[in-house]
Amino acid sequence: MKKIVFFFVLIPFLLTSAAYGEEKVLLGNGNIALKLDYIDFTEDALDDIDTDDALYIGLEAYNKITSNLYVGMEIGYASSEGDTDIDNDLQRVKADTELTYVPIELNLKYAIDVTPRLVVDFGAGVSYNWMELEFSGRNISSPGDDWLWGGQFFAALNYKIDRFFVGINAKYQLTENFEIDDYDTDVNANNWRIGGQVGIMF
Numbered sequence: 450m451k452k453i454v455f456f457f458v459l460i461p462f463l464l465t466s467a468a469y470g471e472e473k474v475l476l477g478n479g480n481i482a483l484k485l486d487y488i489d490f491t492e493d494a495l496d497d498i499d500t501d502d503a504l505y506i507g508l509e510a511y512n513k514i515t516s517n518l519y520v521g522m523e524i525g526y527a528s529s530e531g532d533t534d535i536d537n538d539l540q541r542v543k544a545d546t547e548l549t550y551v552p553i554e555l556n557l558k559y560a561i562d563v564t565p566r567l568v569v570d571f572g573a574g575v576s577y578n579w580m581e582l583e584f585s586g587r588n589i590s591s592p593g594d595d596w597l598w599g600g601q602f603f604a605a606l607n608y609k610i611d612r613f614f615v616g617i618n619a620k621y622q623l624t625e626n627f628e629i630d631d632y633d634t635d636v637n638a639n640n641w642r643i644g645g646q647v648g649i650m651f
């Protein structure tokens with residue numbers, strides 16, 4: 450059974466008891482947002498092959514459980530290209546490298562109004578993340594791809610303009626290790642993200 454960071458699931462559920470005292474619907478009955486973030490992978494091995502950071506594009510959608518509590522999903526995409534020297538048949542070979550990352554997240558978040566127009570939210574969730582590593586060079590084979598279980602926690606600050614909102618966000622995500630043919634590589638896709646979003650409330 451693959452390891453997963455289950456405590457990320459428990460964090461937001463501990464917030465539910467506080468959610469019922471607020472009557473205002475802070476982020477609508479539902480909302481959708483487009484995110485544009487900087488993503489940085491903290492794994493040293495990805496830094497070594499020059500694929501440790503990228504531009505991240507994400508789409509998230511949330512539905513109201515209570516006035517303050519929302520459940521939703523996020524799917525995103527990031528691709529990073531670089532180059533490195535790889536040992537191959539006792540010699541160093543120059544290789545182009547590429548990392549593709551697609552996280553699929555299930556999240557729960559709690560929203561608090563700072564002012565009538567300013568809302569801060571924070572939460573956590575679980576994820577199933579696809580990562581692919583490709584190497585291009587003489588007599589070099591690519592590691593391949595793998596699906597990685599993970600967990601994340603995050604926070605965001607949004608400014609509401611009628612039915613729309615704009616804001617900033619930050620997230621940290623942990624994943625299990627990348628496997629090649631059932632071999633554990635000790636390489637993970639742990640990452641942090643920071644950026645902005647624009648969305649609409651329903």
